[in-house]
Amino acid sequence: MKQFQKQFDDLLAYWPNEDPELRQLRLKAFDQFKNMGLPTKQWEDWQFTDFSSLEKSNYRLSHTKDFPQLPIKIAEHIPDSNLIVIINGHYQSDLSDIPDSISVATGLDYLKSNKDLDHKNSNPFTALNTSMMNSGLSVTIDSNVILEKPIQVIYAMMDISDPIMNHPRFVFQIGYNSQATIIEHYIGSTDMPYFINPVSNIIINNNSVLNHFRIEEEGALASHIASSNYSLGSDTQLNTVSISSGSKLFRHNINLNFNDKGGNASLNGLSTIRNDQHHDQNIIINHSHNTCQSHQLFKYILSDSSSGVFNGKVVVQEGTKHTDADQKNKNLLLSPKAIMNSNPQLEIYSEDVKCSHGSTTGQIDLEALFYLQSRGISKAKAIELIINGFAKEIIEQINNQGVKTYINTKVTNWLESVLIDV
Amino acid sequence: MLIIKNIHASVEEKEILKGINLSVEPGELHAIMGRNGSGKSTLANIITGRDNFIVTKGSITYNGNNLLDMATEDRALAGIFMSFQYPVAIPGVNNAYFLRAALNAKLKHHGKSEINAADFMRLMREKVKSVNLDESYLSRAVNDGFSGGEKKRNEILQMLTLEPELSILDETDSGLDIDALKTIAEGVNNFRNKNRSFLAITHYQRLLQYMHPDYVHVLIDGKIVKSGDIELANQLEKKGYSWLES
Numbered sequence: 001m002k003q004f005q006k007q008f009d010d011l012l013a014y015w016p017n018e019d020p021e022l023r024q025l026r027l028k029a030f031d032q033f034k035n036m037g038l039p040t041k042q043w044e045d046w047q048f049t050d051f052s053s054l055e056k057s058n059y060r061l062s063h064t065k066d067f068p069q070l071p072i073k074i075a076e077h078i079p080d081s082n083l084i085v086i087i088n089g090h091y092q093s094d095l096s097d098i099p100d101s102i103s104v105a106t107g108l109d110y111l112k113s114n115k116d117l118d119h120k121n122s123n124p125f126t127a128l129n130t131s132m133m134n135s136g137l138s139v140t141i142d143s144n145v146i147l148e149k150p151i152q153v154i155y156a157m158m159d160i161s162d163p164i165m166n167h168p169r170f171v172f173q174i175g176y177n178s179q180a181t182i183i184e185h186y187i188g189s190t191d192m193p194y195f196i197n198p199v200s201n202i203i204i205n206n207n208s209v210l211n212h213f214r215i216e217e218e219g220a221l222a223s224h225i226a227s228s229n230y231s232l233g234s235d236t237q238l239n240t241v242s243i244s245s246g247s248k249l250f251r252h253n254i255n256l257n258f259n260d261k262g263g264n265a266s267l268n269g270l271s272t273i274r275n276d277q278h279h280d281q282n283i284i285i286n287h288s289h290n291t292c293q294s295h296q297l298f299k300y301i302l303s304d305s306s307s308g309v310f311n312g313k314v315v316v317q318e319g320t321k322h323t324d325a326d327q328k329n330k331n332l333l334l335s336p337k338a339i340m341n342s343n344p345q346l347e348i349y350s351e352d353v354k355c356s357h358g359s360t361t362g363q364i365d366l367e368a369l370f371y372l373q374s375r376g377i378s379k380a381k382a383i384e385l386i387i388n389g390f391a392k393e394i395i396e397q398i399n400n401q402g403v404k405t406y407i408n409t410k411v412t413n414w415l416e417s418v419l420i421d422v
Numbered sequence: 423m424l425i426i427k428n429i430h431a432s433v434e435e436k437e438i439l440k441g442i443n444l445s446v447e448p449g450e451l452h453a454i455m456g457r458n459g460s461g462k463s464t465l466a467n468i469i470t471g472r473d474n475f476i477v478t479k480g481s482i483t484y485n486g487n488n489l490l491d492m493a494t495e496d497r498a499l500a501g502i503f504m505s506f507q508y509p510v511a512i513p514g515v516n517n518a519y520f521l522r523a524a525l526n527a528k529l530k531h532h533g534k535s536e537i538n539a540a541d542f543m544r545l546m547r548e549k550v551k552s553v554n555l556d557e558s559y560l561s562r563a564v565n566d567g568f569s570g571g572e573k574k575r576n577e578i579l580q581m582l583t584l585e586p587e588l589s590i591l592d593e594t595d596s597g598l599d600i601d602a603l604k605t606i607a608e609g610v611n612n613f614r615n616k617n618r619s620f621l622a623i624t625h626y627q628r629l630l631q632y633m634h635p636d637y638v639h640v641l642i643d644g645k646i647v648k649s650g651d652i653e654l655a656n657q658l659e660k661k662g663y664s665w666l667e668s
Contacts, residue, residue: 366473367510371564374470374506375524375580376498376531385523389514389563 001034004128007061007165011132014063029121029130036124048309048341049251049280054223059165059195061134062089068159076187076217078402081152088157089135089166101147103140123253125225129167129199136169139182143175143205150181150211150400157188157196157219165195172200174208176233181211181400188219188246195223206233206260211240213403217410218246220275227253232292234260241398242269242281243407245414250279258292269298270394272414273306280309285325288317293324299394300331301387302338303418310342314357318349325353331361332390334418380419387415423448423619424469424489424588429480431461431468437478438464440644446588449616453630454623455655456641457663462623463507465641466592469621470504471497484588498524499531501587505577505594511565517576518546518560521583528584545583552612553579554605570597578609589613590621595629607632627655640666 008030012023038054039046066088074095077083084104085095091106098104121127139151155168172182184200196218204210218224224247232238244250256265271279285294300308310329331340344357364386372382391411398404424446431439438461446452456462467475469482471494482489484500492500512520526536537545546560553575565573574594581589591610595603610620610633622633630638630652638654639646640663647666648654 365510365512368512368515370472370494371506371510371512372515372520372524373494374498374504375520375584376495376527377520377524378495378527379493381523381527382495385515385520386512389512392514 001037001055003055003058004033007059008131011061011134026131026133029127030132032121033124033127033131036127038124045282045311048307049249049278051225051249053249054195054225057163057193057195057223059163061132062164062166064090066090066160066164074154074156076154076156076185076406078150078152078183078406080402081150081183084137084139084151084153086135086137086153086155086168088160088164089168091135091137099147099149101142101145102151103142105138106136120229122255123227125197125251125253126199126227129169129197129227132167133169134167136171138171138173140173141175141178141180143177145175145178145180147178147180150183150213150403152183152185154185154187155196155198156186157194157222158190160190160192160194163193163195165197168196168198170198170200172202172210172212174204174210176205177207178205179209181213183213183215183403185215185217186224186246187217188222190219191221192219193221193223193248194219196225198226200226200228202228202230204230204232204236204238207235208233209237211399212238213398213400214240214242215407216242216244216246216250216252218250220246220248222247223249225249225251227255230254230256230265232256232258232260232263232265235262236264238263238265238267239397239399240265240267241394242267243394243410244269244279245272245410248277250277252281254281254283256283256285256294258287258289261290261292263289263292265292265294266397267294267296267298268394268397270391270411271298271300271302271308272391272411273300273308274303274418275306276304277306278308279306281311282309283312285314286317287315287320287323287325290320291322292320295325296327297394297397298329299390300329300340301334301391302331302340303334305335305337307339308341310340310344310359312343312357313345313347314355315347316350316353316355320350321352323350323353323355325355327357329359330390331359332387333361333363334387384415384419388412391415423485425481425483427481429465429468429482430478431464432476432478433464433474438644439468441480442641442644442646444639444646446619446621448587448619449614450636451614451620451622451633453633453635453638453655454621454641455625455627455638455658457625460641461644462641463592466504466590466621466623469497469590470494470502495527498584498586499528502590503581503584503586503588504590504592505574505581507593507596509565509568509573509577511563511568513563513566515564517562517564518543520564521546521580524580525583549579549582552582553609555579571599571602574598574602574606578606582609582613587617588619588621590623592623593625594622595624595626603629604632627659630655642667
């Protein structure tokens, strides 16, 4: 806590002439953070994850001297998408390509102009983010716009020489009757430990469609603690696929609120982890309006001594009609040392619902393995086919060819590297 | 070609096969008949090399090689195929992709070049017709959501594509209506030639009416108690198995 206090004081000193309202927001949020402290094993929704390393690591906030030597090309750029690049917390206009049909605000401009946006500090990490927001981006898509190309926001960490932290704030706002695809992509090409604590607020107004792909490929020693807050208007469609394979410690809170009738949300996730990686996803979907649908499918593939946590909750409020909600979590353990904690929950206070939930965790199906081998396919190839098949159900949910190809290649490469070690 | 000598085998320490002797030559179709629990499927499983079936005594050679020393995939590459009684569904694994991987493994094993996707699909379009399956099954996941009959046809489709020397048909007739049974029997009959052998495992002689076995063996309590020709199967149909039990 002392280290966070010092960093907070440094930040206040660094921006002495900051907008007073924003300053107040920071001070209040930091107080909230201090009061809550970091989550402990006694916190029900956080109990399977150990956050103590965050305090021990003495992260310092990124500042201008971390401005990197610009790489010539971003290898992770997904073809046919408009790129927005942030490196070590600093927006890179030279590498970005923003179409006229969207408005983008970055850095301090963003913080000043958006201080009135929803800054809920419901957990210590969102409070920490609000208090130390040091980079940010807002992307606004007007009403009646159909974006042809996806927007790919790359948040990269590279060439750092000591453990730094960043608290980026993203706002993705879709107007009325619009359609867009946003790729929120985290990459880390450094072996240095670092801490990324992003908060993304995603607002979809009436009759709009958003495809939101979130790709997490942080460095091996990174800690990535994120919150994605979705707010859906009437007759909206949200498709999300969250792929996570990087970072030593990963926690993602997904909060989704239907703010009007007729919203439809499909949330999917695939975690591929190995060594001593720990990935924790916590999803809360709040059905408080009529005729809304939510469908969740989250899968984990765990190798070595990795561990995973899935906590999903669907709440259907009293008096809500025609709710359709399902929640599935399926996990594949590739090693006897891998551990999965799965806890899908339904909290239903209404009678007019169609809800289901389920969770399965198991090893490779030996019947399937024998079947493939009995056709002359080698054991190694058979295992690869089965695991790829397991992942495919999520990858098939990606309705953009460029993203799908990118993820397919990543998953196949990951699998090959894991299976070489088997 | 396949020589089984005094095979004893156990599952979970329970002895199921108690001394089986059987010899299958190229071009022959042998029917193995018996009740549930007589050891028919165990025999199929030890020929294909399933893990939890333990051979405690005896030997099996295939074209002169010790089959029991070979891995399941190597047995398949050597020309042995089993049509499963309960084909497993493998979600996410595309049927055509899987079958091409299997065919390419075989081609590679025989030192031939692999088949490309376009040639493979041409081959498949022709093969699916012969088992009366729609082409759309090729792009579905292996056996996933298939009916019992569709699964069995998919097994025969794989047999026709991989062209094994020895095909074991494990209860291929079970759960099939008469039309599906005829389609499958026809597929097998067209596939028969002087080099290809079959072990047809079944409860009933129904399938055998269409398949014309060269030999019929009756398995009771882990032993072949009687061997004969199709006439033996007809007798079983009339009299049941009890007259053969000691």
